[in-house]
Amino acid sequence: MILDQRREEILQLIEQHGFVSLQELVTRLGASESTVRRDLEFLDGIGQIRRTRGGAAYTGESLTPFEERRVRETTEKEKIGKAVAELIQPGETILLDGGTTTLEVARSLVGKRLQVVTNSLPIANLLAQQASIELILIGGYLYPRTGVALGPLAEASLAELNVPRVIMSAGGITEKGLFNSNSLLVECERRMIKAAEEVWVVADSSKFGRSALTFLCELSSVTRMIVDSGLSDSWREIVLKAGVELTVIDV
Amino acid sequence: MILDQRREEILQLIEQHGFVSLQELVTRLGASESTVRRDLEFLDGIGQIRRTRGGAAYTGESLTPFEERRVRETTEKEKIGKAVAELIQPGETILLDGGTTTLEVARSLVGKRLQVVTNSLPIANLLAQQASIELILIGGYLYPRTGVALGPLAEASLAELNVPRVIMSAGGITEKGLFNSNSLLVECERRMIKAAEEVWVVADSSKFGRSALTFLCELSSVTRMIVDSGLSDSWREIVLKAGVELTVIDV
DNA sequence: CGGATTTCAATCAAAATCCGTCAAAATCAT
């Protein structure tokens, strides 16, 4: 089996089940233990999973990450979220992608008068209570762990929409463009880009230089990026050269 | 079993019940006493639970206050929910309408292997975490009070679906048929009926004889009704005469 | 109070898992 293909399969298995044992991966994939170990090591390295003794757990963009209950430190994301919220005018309509950073954006939108479209269950939960926000939910197959609606139903719904702005997250960003872990998700995000006139990407600086398994789009497709100040000068240059408006948030 | 998985499971059990004895954890998890002790020690260390003699209690942030959880009596709705869940076979696909009674049904579905389609945010929240349940969300304009997705988007999504069974709630039931309060909701529920081969209605007996603003459908459109035993004989007769299969639950 | 019972903590050997190394196999570039 091809390397990337196998890794994608591993990632999907882990995403779907939350935990998968090494032994199960070995038997499911028909690869040797060593190989699976190396794959897990790699996926752990790019931050998509967390290795645990006996197997691996999902951490990517998770709804309730076990690990993160220990220490809640998300200041960068929080600040990015606040900054993005300030860029949005009352009365606007925005399309909000799933993800932990976009969730922080949603948190900061509380109280504003807006129309929000989203396929993320956690975001919907957060904003559903808000009388000032009109919320439109994109339906679909609810992907476990991350709680985003994907698949044909989601894609069909998005095809009918037209919004001035989408705010997206990314699993990884390189000079080639944006990446995400899961092909279903990427397909859905492509539709979001199509449905929107402007594409904003929120990301903490750790995402830069980190690839993920599936290519989403080129940097030039992005209108604006909002990143924390941990971003190196060389990355800033790359982003600006691609014609992306860059907003750097001090943390 | 993988270490973290087991610890997560322990945490969930304790979170769910408030307190769980060590012995119960041992039997439920099939791990040795020593192992469970070590896990409790760890979870206590990170502040998620508090060890007590003979078991452990939950201390983490709770969704519902502790008192509420203990005192909550088993209502009619809960019993109806349990009964309905028992009528459903593993592997089935069901469409679940929003509503407090259907939410109780969803609660009782936890742990079963099913495919569930719903437009209700509370139900989606409940089932999203369940690995055994494949969840499909119907999108749409999210109606603030009840948290159900309605409107054109929801209707279009439903038009493309075909499920063997829908489980619906009703605001009111008279000999004329079913009623609900809100015309957007009713329009959506009509699509649900169209999308399903069998229509099951769950209702507590207080709903009978009570009308509501908008007419939904005639009694004869319903395949089966599940009601608590508070239902009078005359109502039973009316329901049966309309060709509805009636299941009465003792409370 | 004092003995019986339960629960706890510490210890230890066995089992499972991990890591590094290495050679075989596959893939790539020339």
Add this chain to the structure above:
DNA sequence: ATGATTTTGACGGATTTTGATTGAAATCCG
């Protein structure tokens, strides 16, 4: 085709986790 590079699978020692045992501590009950 050939040599270089990457990927794979296997092996052995190191490490971690597990379950059983045992004596101490806490709790219960008469």
